Amino acid sequence: MTSVDFVDAIALAKHRQNFEETEHTRAYREMLAAVRGFQNAVVQANPSPEQLEQMTTSLQQMQAMLEAQALPEVERWYGRGGGRDGKLQLVTPQLIFEEVEDDRIHAHTTAGEFYIGMNGAMHGGIVATIFDALLGRMAAGTQGRVCRTAYLTTEYKAITPLNQRLDLVAKVESVERRKRFVTGQLWHGDTLCATADALFIEMLPGQQ
Numbered sequence: 001m002t003s004v005d006f007v008d009a010i011a012l013a014k015h016r017q018n019f020e021e022t023e024h025t026r027a028y029r030e031m032l033a034a035v036r037g038f039q040n041a042v043v044q045a046n047p048s049p050e051q052l053e054q055m056t057t058s059l060q061q062m063q064a065m066l067e068a069q070a071l072p073e074v075e076r077w078y079g080r081g082g083g084r085d086g087k088l089q090l091v092t093p094q095l096i097f098e099e100v101e102d103d104r105i106h107a108h109t110t111a112g113e114f115y116i117g118m119n120g121a122m123h124g125g126i127v128a129t130i131f132d133a134l135l136g137r138m139a140a141g142t143q144g145r146v147c148r149t150a151y152l153t154t155e156y157k158a159i160t161p162l163n164q165r166l167d168l169v170a171k172v173e174s175v176e177r178r179k180r181f182v183t184g185q186l187w188h189g190d191t192l193c194a195t196a197d198a199l200f201i202e203m204l205p206g207q208q
């Protein structure tokens, strides 16, 4: 199965916005949380040869089980959901959305060891990915506008720590036709760790 079976971004996004939280999808969210826990553990340990053999066999078995059930993107739960706990995804630490208004968002997150760059600091690419997700959510607004990132500039002002609460603020600075200029800040307590400014373009029908 490929991820490109459905090329109209607006139609795909609108279809995927209809997502019912059920006991089954809550179990899926819990499984993703377990994957995050696993990712954090796997980067911290040097397992013994026996443990490695056991792990590799188990992982290969789980991979084969999932590959036998692969679905086209339009049908997958991955990347869907929303609300306070954010989307069902693994590319960033889980973002918790506290206040979502049409021109301002306040969220927070805590990144585990998996997202390490070096010497206790978060990897810079992850900081930028957090901003892409946060500012993309800001551009979507309360109406779920379908937008893509045209540019995203990140400035790193202080190291972003792992395993600590980080506060995220996003704002819409201006809107011109399909263009939304948005900014973001990532704080650790009173320390401003990183800032971003980005342009998001609202998609036209038929665009991928």
Ligand SMILES: CCCCC/C=C\C/C=C\C/C=C\C/C=C\CCCC(=O)SCCNC(=O)CCNC(=O)[C@H](O)C(C)(C)COP(=O)(O)OP(=O)(O)OC[C@H]1O[C@@H](n2cnc3c(N)ncnc32)[C@H](O)[C@@H]1OP(=O)(O)O
Binding pocket: 009, 010, 012, 013, 132, 133, 134, 136, 137, 140, 144, 145, 146, 147, 148, 149, 150, 151, 177, 178, 179, 199, 201, 203, 204, 207
């Ligand atoms: C399905 C996709 C959407 C996903 C979101 C889905 C649902 C929304 C619901 C909730 C959202 C929640 C969370 C969102 C989470 C993450 C969001 C991540 C989004 C991404 O991570 S997405 C991947 C990275 N992203 C790309 O893969 C884009 C590649 N690219 C293109 O697909 C085209 O490039 C496009 C479509 C951007 C524009 O193309 P186009 O043909 O439609 O428009 P055009 O070029 O005419 O530009 C129109 C006006 O923008 C100006 N303009 C354009 N680019 C500029 C630039 N760089 N600098 C300065 N100005 C620029 C022009 O100068 C003109 O300005 P003017 O109107 O003044 O003339």
